[in-house]
Amino acid sequence: MDACRHPGRAGAAVVAAALLVCTSMAAAAAATTAKVTSASQSVGAGSWGAVATSATDGSSGSGSLLLTFRNAGTTSSPSFAPQLFNVRNTGSLAISRAAYTGTATAPSSVNFVVESCNGTWNEASGACQGSPGTLATVLTTPAGSSSATIVSTTVPEHPGTAVRLRATVKFTGNVPNSPATTLTIGVAVDRTYVRAATTTNG
Numbered sequence: 181m182d183a184c185r186h187p188g189r190a191g192a193a194v195v196a197a198a199l200l201v202c203t204s205m206a207a208a209a210a211a212t213t214a215k216v217t218s219a220s221q222s223v224g225a226g227s228w229g230a231v232a233t234s235a236t237d238g239s240s241g242s243g244s245l246l247l248t249f250r251n252a253g254t255t256s257s258p259s260f261a262p263q264l265f266n267v268r269n270t271g272s273l274a275i276s277r278a279a280y281t282g283t284a285t286a287p288s289s290v291n292f293v294v295e296s297c298n299g300t301w302n303e304a305s306g307a308c309q310g311s312p313g314t315l316a317t318v319l320t321t322p323a324g325s326s327s328a329t330i331v332s333t334t335v336p337e338h339p340g341t342a343v344r345l346r347a348t349v350k351f352t353g354n355v356p357n358s359p360a361t362t363l364t365i366g367v368a369v370d371r372t373y374v375r376a377a378t379t380t381n382g
Contacts, residue, residue: 226272228374231337233266233363240268244283244366249349250355260349260361261304266342269336269365275375276337281366282328284321289353292325292363294319295346296334307347318345321363323352331373 190204232245245265254260269275284292295317299310308315335340347363355361 184255190337200210200225206294228271228273228275228369228371230269230271230278230369232367233268234263236266244336244364246362247347247365248362249361251355251361258349258351258355261276262346262348262350264301264303264344264346265305265365267336267345269339269341271369271374272304272339274338275335275369275373275377276331276375277369278335279329279331279333279368279373280319281327281368282319282321283327283364283366284362285325286323286349286361286363287355289355290349290351290361292319292321293317293348293350294342294365295348297346301344301346306348346354359365 182349188374193235196335199233231240231242233239233241234245234247247265249263251258251260258324267278267280282292282294284290286292293309295309295312296314297313297315299313301307303308316334318334319328319330332343332345347365349361
């Protein structure tokens with residue numbers, strides 16, 4: 181017999197009792213429903229990326245960085261000044277690696293080396309100073325007009341930070357004074373190079 185259904189002939193007392201039972205059952209059902217509702221989760225999200233830039237004021241620029249090296253010496257005794265540049269983390273997430281690409285337009289006697297310094301760069305001479313002040317190679321291009329890509333852990337790990345790198349011309353033999361030798365630096369950050377986002381209970 182359904183206690184929540186009552187015939188029209190039932191007395192006032194029976195009606196009141198039935199209403200009390202029905203109200204209690206509804207409240208219990210609502211309480212049970214509330215208990216099985218799971219808490220929602222919010223997954224951290226963000227952007228990732230890095231870019232090579234010659235700017236030193238914190239701006240990032242966009243795309244690839246073109247470095248132009250002019251021979252300040254003679255064909256038989258070439259001289260090229262090294263150039264320093266930044267690789268800046270432009271995302272909102274930390275990164276652990278990046279793919280560096282160097283594309284050279286150069287004579288067959290020339291190649292490029294990009295290096296980091298664990299000391300302090302001398303901005304005037306491009307030398308790595310300090311204790312120990314040692315260099316580490318980030319990228320090397322083959323001789324002549326060529327391109328090379330390498331995945332490196334030398335990166336601006338945290339958002340808004342930058343690493344300072346040096347590009348140097350290496351040569352064997354004669355190098356014409358013109359046209360100028362150039363190196364284009366590109367930086368790419370894959371999703372797998374990004375630290376995992378955190379999950380928090382909400």
